Amino acid sequence: MRPLVAVDWGTSSLRAALLGEDGKVLEEYASARGILTVEPGGFAPLLIAANAQWMRSAGTFYLLCGMVGSRQGWLEAPYCPCPAGFAEIASQLAWVELDRIAIVPGMSCEDHGVPDVMRGEETQVFGAMDLLGLEGGLFVLPGTHSKWVRAAGGRIERFSTFMTGEFYALLRQHSILGRTMPQDDGELHEGAFRQGLDHARRSANLLHAAFSARTLALFGRMPEAALPSYLSGLAIGEELRSQQLDAGRQVVIIGSSALTLRYELALAERGITSRRVGSEATWRGLWAIARTLQGQQA
């Protein structure tokens, strides 16, 4: 296989990795030069700078994923409709430079005439499947906009976005609920977090459940320092409420441990076991897509 530089270029960061033949990470690079910081025409120089210290052979292949393929990015890559696997993804790459630099398409799916989209997460799911030797399953990628992804037979069948991280930040920073809370979130108060999960599930409506973060403080039934954890439990609990989590089901959580710990706790509370895959999922996904592409071209 040709030398591969895998690039995860998102809204607020740029990460790259030089991968060996077997997909192993040889070297990594990271900077805060997310796509929002890049002027038109600035993508190519930044990518070269990111790779300057690496030995580059003429045959190196650059495969990129993430928001770099959005309208605000380097080149708009299409959304590949669900269901799709490696083959569909590899055949719909957006080529910045033929046979040398390509961007992985995002994915889209339809729910009663309303579209949903993701960019970058599809690569992580493919990578997690490859790493864990899975052909399918239920995956969650926690974040500003969490994604729940279902796959089977090596293809992503459907997914849904939940604006959990963004809602939490809005309520924390700009709502009346934030006013009675300490400036910093501090450590996780597990009891308060679980209480939040529980109340979200019972209320079945965040517009109502969120108000309890105010009344519990008002009646002195929860210490102020525990309120951010409670609110976090309300938000994550609301996200989990809409998932079909049958007993005995396993969920793969993809993300850094800082983000995934609360999801592990919340799933365990529902009797669901989980496995975690970290940022290596992106590199493995890009490698697996490159491998498929090479197979198609051979």
Add this chain to the structure above:
Amino acid sequence: MRPLVAVDWGTSSLRAALLGEDGKVLEEYASARGILTVEPGGFAPLLIAANAQWMRSAGTFYLLCGMVGSRQGWLEAPYCPCPAGFAEIASQLAWVELDRIAIVPGMSCEDHGVPDVMRGEETQVFGAMDLLGLEGGLFVLPGTHSKWVRAAGGRIERFSTFMTGEFYALLRQHSILGRTMPQDDGELHEGAFRQGLDHARRSANLLHAAFSARTLALFGRMPEAALPSYLSGLAIGEELRSQQLDAGRQVVIIGSSALTLRYELALAERGITSRRVGSEATWRGLWAIARTLQGQQA
């Protein structure tokens, strides 16, 4: 009955009315001096200023409701637990000045160990019942924090708060969804509003449904000018989703027509008829509480 000055003193405004023996409004006064603008010790002078132009007899009774009875207000009035009617409310007034100036208590109720509260809305519900000759029913008071109130036998039995107005403002002003929307909400796009109601009901989770305001714009399936109406439909639809709205049920909407129109539309969409009562509900409620008090004292 003694001359009554009814006062609705909220977070951001002060309204007062001189009422006749039969509860009719003789004169009204309004200013932007909500409780958040009042320094300690400043409540009495402002109340006197509000009434300066009215003939005041020695026997005038001042009855106040709203956030003026909160911890940040003039005097903290208790929360009267549900169920409660005129009798319980009248016997738990917080007296600023004995036999002359009193604040109506707020109300509280418990839902699985989590409290809910309101201040001012209880007075509006009592007023609406008195105006419409009802002993009970289902009431909604749209706003930053909407209240749904159930009453029977002349008493408020339970209620729930929904942070609908606040969530809408947060999403509109501070979220990624607001970025693709025009600065001003503009006129209501009824089609987009109904589409929002519909999607909220089907999604059954605002964390998920809200993302559609982004994807519909991304795919060019909704004009930008219609997006605020769509988001408003999502928020109000989410609030309505949690109400038991049996066919044939009538709902009383309390509020100014600017706020209530969308609720009328949303309820009609569900086959629910509604009646509207405006700001006169507050004056009538205060008058009815004063009448009950006089009866108790007689």
